[in-house]
Amino acid sequence: MFSEEHYLFIKKQRRNQFYVRFTQIFILILFFILWQCLANFHMINTFIFSSPRQMFSTIIELHKTGDLYQHIWVTVYETLISFGLGTFLGLLIATILWWFPFISKVADPYLTILNSLPKVALGPIIIIWCGAGIRSIIFMALLISLIITIINIYQSFINTDKNKIKLMKSLKANKWQVYIKLIFPNSIKDFISTLKINISMSLIGVIMGEFLVSKEGIGYLIMYGSQVFNLNLVIAGIFILCLVAAIMYYCILYIEKKLIK
Amino acid sequence: MTSSLQLSFQSMNNILEIKSLRKSYHTKDSEILAVEDFSYSLSDGEFIAIVGPSGCGKSTILSILCGLEKKSGGEITIKDNYKIGYMLQQDSLFPFRTILDNCLLGLEINHELTKEKKKKVIDLLSTYGLKDFINSYPDELSGGMRQRVALIRTLATNPDILLLDEPFSALDYQSRLAVSDDVYRIIKQEKKSAIIVTHDLAEAISLASKVIVLSERPSKIKKVFDIKLSNRSTPIENRKAKEFSEYYDAIWKEIDFHV
Ligand SMILES: Nc1ncnc2c1ncn2[C@@H]1O[C@H](COP(=O)(O)OP(=O)(O)OP(=O)(O)O)[C@@H](O)[C@H]1O
Ligand SMILES: [Mg+2]
Numbered sequence: 001m002f003s004e005e006h007y008l009f010i011k012k013q014r015r016n017q018f019y020v021r022f023t024q025i026f027i028l029i030l031f032f033i034l035w036q037c038l039a040n041f042h043m044i045n046t047f048i049f050s051s052p053r054q055m056f057s058t059i060i061e062l063h064k065t066g067d068l069y070q071h072i073w074v075t076v077y078e079t080l081i082s083f084g085l086g087t088f089l090g091l092l093i094a095t096i097l098w099w100f101p102f103i104s105k106v107a108d109p110y111l112t113i114l115n116s117l118p119k120v121a122l123g124p125i126i127i128i129w130c131g132a133g134i135r136s137i138i139f140m141a142l143l144i145s146l147i148i149t150i151i152n153i154y155q156s157f158i159n160t161d162k163n164k165i166k167l168m169k170s171l172k173a174n175k176w177q178v179y180i181k182l183i184f185p186n187s188i189k190d191f192i193s194t195l196k197i198n199i200s201m202s203l204i205g206v207i208m209g210e211f212l213v214s215k216e217g218i219g220y221l222i223m224y225g226s227q228v229f230n231l232n233l234v235i236a237g238i239f240i241l242c243l244v245a246a247i248m249y250y251c252i253l254y255i256e257k258k259l260i261k
Numbered sequence: 262m263t264s265s266l267q268l269s270f271q272s273m274n275n276i277l278e279i280k281s282l283r284k285s286y287h288t289k290d291s292e293i294l295a296v297e298d299f300s301y302s303l304s305d306g307e308f309i310a311i312v313g314p315s316g317c318g319k320s321t322i323l324s325i326l327c328g329l330e331k332k333s334g335g336e337i338t339i340k341d342n343y344k345i346g347y348m349l350q351q352d353s354l355f356p357f358r359t360i361l362d363n364c365l366l367g368l369e370i371n372h373e374l375t376k377e378k379k380k381k382v383i384d385l386l387s388t389y390g391l392k393d394f395i396n397s398y399p400d401e402l403s404g405g406m407r408q409r410v411a412l413i414r415t416l417a418t419n420p421d422i423l424l425l426d427e428p429f430s431a432l433d434y435q436s437r438l439a440v441s442d443d444v445y446r447i448i449k450q451e452k453k454s455a456i457i458v459t460h461d462l463a464e465a466i467s468l469a470s471k472v473i474v475l476s477e478r479p480s481k482i483k484k485v486f487d488i489k490l491s492n493r494s495t496p497i498e499n500r501k502a503k504e505f506s507e508y509y510d511a512i513w514k515e516i517d518f519h520v
Contacts, residue, residue: 163351170327170347171367171418181366185357 050235058236074217075206082141083202090149098157119143123212132213141205145198156190157183192256199248276340277303277422283334284321295321297479308455310465313475319458323424346420350427352411354399360410361395367418385413405436412444423455438497445496466508467496474515484515
């Protein structure tokens with residue numbers, strides 16, 4: 001079908017891609033090997049810095065007792081709930097702001113302040129209000145993801161091409177039709193990139209919440225590890241968290257690919 | 262058919278009457294009188310052009326006619342059951358809709374989407390050279406094609422009077438000529454009346470049977486030119502008529518162009 005040159009080009013691209021992947025994995029392995037060597041030759045104190053071997057054996061232990069999956073599940077579950085709530089409420093509130101310009105003008109300074117406020121400062125109050133349990137954690141995560149979701153989606157709504165709105169009006173569309181046939185579908189791309197931010201934000205919020213309260217979850221694992229000075233547990237927790245974060249992010253990427261062709 | 266309404270028309274043939282239309286815009290620190298006095302009676306099947314210096318209020322007049330802006334004064338009467346369609350300068354095709362779905366937008370909005378009407382739109386697209394693109398997305402089309410789609414989107418709701426606001430200004434010269442030929446043909450074949458706003462005097466003369474020259478803002482009608490070409494045919498052919506350049510010069514002199 002294609003010319004020889006084209007095949008060569010594709011081949012070169014593939015090879016290039018392979019080198020990038022290879023180097024990425026190589027760096028990761030090198031990092032672990034170096035770390036392990038430093039530990040083996042007592043160049044670092046494994047009591048403080050742990051070591052890959054100790055980290056993995058901690059994970060295997062957690063796996064054997066079955067605790068590992070319970071902790072992962074709790075964190076993922078909390079993240080998904082606050083992600084879902086944040087996305088839904090964010091979309092709803094952004095829609096209300098778009099629909100009623102008066103409300104959006106009134107809300108503007110409040111949103112700006114709330115957005116720049118470090119939400120963790122509200123931690124103590126949240127615990128008092130919502131109790132030391134999952135509700136506090138979800139509330140915390142929601143606070144962190146919601147404001148930025150509202151702002152991003154609303155921005156995308158009001159940036160819709162004025163001429164397209166004019167066109168809708170010239171076709172005698174009512175406000176709901178303008179919203180459902182133009183504003184919303186036009187913002188789908190931005191909406192999905194908001195999802196990507198939102199899932200990370202929710203995870204950050206959940207871990208922060210688990211630091212503050214909770215008896216389960218990856219955040220709890222890390223916190224508990226540091227309290228009993230079991231650095232193996234802390235490092236294992238961080239490693240698992242990296243994996244969970246990556247998997248959730250790639251799930252959203254997958255959904256994005258499915259939705260936007 | 263209410264006879265009293267019919268009687269208010271000067272001639273039975275008129276489908277749109279505009280009497281001393283006035284429009285001012287209000288902004289925070291000023292009031293702009295955009296249109297001071299505009300009157301015209303459009304008869305069935307007529308194709309007229311409005312020209313005038315930039316910012317004199319041409320778009321404003323069309324926006325009021327189609328109900329996008331409120332008038333400040335004057336009277337507009339449209340013959341019973343006659344509908345107005347507006348084609349804006351930008352094609353404003355929705356990138357997330359296929360060409361066909363873009364064209365069906367007006368019908369969807371007015372809950373008029375029936376099988377026959379959909380078929381009619383498909384026929385229109387096929388007739389005017391867009392058959393292979395019915396299920397494509399707008400970014401796959403050239404500027405001229407997009408403009409044709411925009412016209413068919415306007416025609417889909419079956420308006421009787423078309424308002425065209427500089428429909429070709431985004432196109433390069435070659436496609437401009439070709440598309441204006443196409444649009445003219447479509448409008449004549451579908452037996453529509455049309456008011457076109459343009460900056461391009463040659464375009465105005467080649468398309469319209471009357472050219473209205475507006476003064477600077479606040480705009481009033483300065484002069485109406487009756488374009489009588491010896492052998493009127495398609496816009497491109499009309500440009501070759503011997504009277505063409507006379508009209509061009511005459512209209513040019515009427516317009517206060519500040520460049
Ligand atoms: N929404 C608005 N608010 C305030 N002033 C406006 C508004 N729309 C138009 N104007 C003013 O009214 C005048 C007429 O505008 P209009 O767009 O009708 O001119 P135009 O003849 O179509 O110009 P152009 O040839 O550049 O398209 C302009 O001076 C413009 O600044
Ligand atoms: Mg204009």
